[in-house]
Amino acid sequence: MKCKSFFNMTMDLTFLGTGSAYPSPHRGASALVLRTEGECWLFDCGEGTQTQLMKSQLKASRITKVFISHLHGDHLFGLPGLLCTVSLNLNPCPTQPPTCVDIYGPQGLRQFLRVALELTSSQLLFPYSVHELEPTTDQCPPEGQLSPDVTADSGRLHPQERPGRTIPLDVNSDCYVILEEKRFVVKAFRLFHRVPSFGFSVQEHDWPGRLKTELLKDLGLKPGPLYGRLKAGESVTLENGQVVKPSEVLEEAIPGRKVCVLGDCSSLLGEGPLRACHRADILVHEATLSDEHREKAVDHGHSTPSMAAAVAQACSARMLVLYHFSQRYKPAGQHKEGDEDNVLELRRQAEEALQGTGIEVSLAEDFLTIPIPLIRLH
Ligand SMILES: [Zn+2]
């Protein structure tokens, strides 16, 4: 049983970069952080992510896991530099070895980091591990597939590298189960883009409901270890031989939260994405161009607001957050009279497509933080 009350379990999502293609003075390249209980999980790491992190309230040293959706530079060029800066600022603790940073992403990521760190003679003060997702050939046009000569694991680890896993697609669930731990299950799923691209779903386990303390007192049970056992789902036997089941003394469970972050895509692939994103509290989806430019967007492997809205509706998400805007869209606050492209129009298009569904639409901007509260059923 977790010893902390679920009321303390804050979770939020901070966008560090919301622009596509390259970082600009008004939008950083793709990066966002899911923060929970002081741990930060970074999703994508475009060029300049480290300076965006420094401008934010987040601490780069708290990043324990990194998820890379695909190998395009606007999602990846920032990673070697960020790791080096975290290392420079690390204060090694003599009694506790530094924690290993786990990095998840498409095949080729391991070799990319190895070469980038090795050719720049970069040493890190902490270990890292790259866990690679095996793409399928239908995730992109043939020209987007990397040759095995490029992605092949040389087998020669960087001095700070620890062996990582190679994760195949689980054909039954059409997902990649990449992490299962005490509090979360993280899955990846396939998207269609110009190169193999993935989305990630982070599902928090349900929290047990509160103990009905009045009822427990009536049964003669005093606060103590037995309370903990009941809350952990164990039945307990009273002195008089009566068995008390957790379901009798616990209020309804609190549903865990689900956050889904999709990499660049013009469509979903297979059943995996909708299964993994079903009833997401937050669905982060790209909307590179507006609906008028749909053909161009799809040609480049991207989506428009109404395409993102269709995905949000298909998986019954609670909130759709749009990001990865073409650099032609200035942040709403910087929009000037006469500017042709207005980012608010992207939100309007998604809202129109979702009218009557109850799905909320939000536009991501650099440094926007979205809190994700637990929603109690009663
Ligand atoms: Zn991109």
Ligand SMILES: [Zn+2]
């Ligand atoms: Zn891309």
